[in-house]
Amino acid sequence: MQITARALNRATLHRQLLLERAPLDVADAVRRVVALQAQEPASPYLALWNRIHAFDPAELDAALAGYEVVKSTLMRVTLHAVHAADHPVFWAAMEPRLRASRLGDPRFTASGLTPDDVAGLVPDLLAYAAEPRSGAEIEGWLETRLGARVERQAWRMLRQYAPLWHAPVGGPWSFGTRQSFTAARVRPPAAADPGRAAEALATLIRRYVEGFGPASVADMAQFALVQRTRVRAAVAALGDGLERLEGPDGEVLYDVPGAPRPPEDTPAPPRLLPMWDSVLLAHAGRSRLVPADHRAAVIRMNGDVLPTLLVDGRVAGVWRRIDGGVEASPFHPLADGVWDALEEEAAALVAFLADRDPLVYRRYDHWWAKGLPVAETRLLGG
Template structure:
């Protein structure tokens, strides 16, 4: 079966809860969308505001406080919010990537420590982090343990490698500039078990396909940042199991895989405009990001340092960027938009301004320097909050 580019787009939007806001609780939403990028504390909240009907941010606050949803370094070596019950398999899937990238990093190697030293340190660190520990506490612990100070870069690599959760530190979005860490709750990832990474990767691939499929081997590898041979082997195993995987052909002839019977709406299904969070997963989950971002706009959305700006999603594809200002939402469209689309975006802006008002009316303001440097805009409008 050949699937069109537009049908792929609609499959992604449907599974990512972007064809209509759903009446789900935050844990079920996280199950459906797999994971939410969380480098910026506001992003998981804005991502859920885009996806859930009458979303109350206090629901996510409570889920994070109760550790039903946790924040940790996972896919693509970046911070994600995931369900606590998914953490173990996701972390096991990422073990080889995390180990090679963090313990092979020059900042760690310059400390004079080996990977074997790191294993011993991590085991002891997890015992020490039986309650939230701030960065300064961890620095003091490393110094006492090693008998010398450990460079900040090496500490960072160890913190990112170890199975640690980020403990909430306060408002407005459960986390602030203070950093605090705690050992991942039971059951912890099975570090050192040779079979665990491949078992975890198969689990992650199934979740990825349910939330982002149909997708290619390259897409799966990009989503997690794992080597393609590992993905290819995992997909072969999954395809050979009872029930298997469905195989499709993409518009360019690429082989795509999907869960049997997975949701794939008609390609003419309407897609309402959305004001997407920074680093929203739909922008980053594929090797071929043309599914959501037109190629001519990609460099205007993903900046040279890796920042992924908040975007306008129009008819399911990126059509511009936005930022919060004192007067409302400033929306810059990369191409001219019909009046009806602007009216719909204005409705989204009113809702978003109200959502941000009680917590952080100027969310993402630290990234205003990109606007100062200039953003592509065929048309810019200030969409007021009232």
């Protein structure tokens, strides 16, 4: 069976709850979309605001405070918010990649510590972090435990490898610059067991396809940032649990049998996506949602992914919150009806942010100062 590019777009948007806001609670929604990128504390909140009907940010506050939804370094070696029940298998799937990238990093190896040292150190670290500990407290514990000063970069590599969760510290979005950490409540399986890692990756790949598919091997490898050889083995292990499709350019795509694939003419309402929205980064072929001629404007060279206007299911511009409302800047002219829908979204976003962080993402305004290829700019939602 062949699937068109537009049908592929609609399938992913449907699974990511971006065709229609769903009446789900926070935990169910996070599990449905698999993972939310969380480098910027506000982004999981804005991601769910785009996806959940009548989303109350206090629900995410409570889910994070109660460790029902947890924030940890996982896929692509970046911070994600995931359901706590998913963390053990996601961490186990990512462990080989985390080990190679963090414990093999020159900033870590310069400390003199080895992976064998870490294997003996991590259980004690997790025991110490059974209750939330500040970064400074853990650094002090490490120095006492090792009998030597630990460079901050080495500690950073270690905490990104170990199965630690970020503990909420308050503020408008539960996390701020003052970081605190706690041990994962359910410990992932032993890192040294490659069979467990392979089994866990197969589970992660199936969940990824459910949440972002249909997808190619290259897409799967991009989502997790793991070697394609590991992904191919995971796909083979899933066997009949995945079906094959032919993509728009003839590439092999995989999907879960019976997964929803809406008609390609299904309407896709405008959305104001947050920085680093997962749907923009989950495929090797970014053109599923990001037109090739807009990619450099949206995904910056340093890795920043700007807040975007999603129009007819594809990135059509950027937005930022400024005094007076939401500044919307499309890369090409938009129809009056689209502007009307964006006005409604912007007014709702202004109200959503009012009691939390009215000028969210303001520290990224330098990208606008440097110039963006916009066709026009309008102030909405004021």
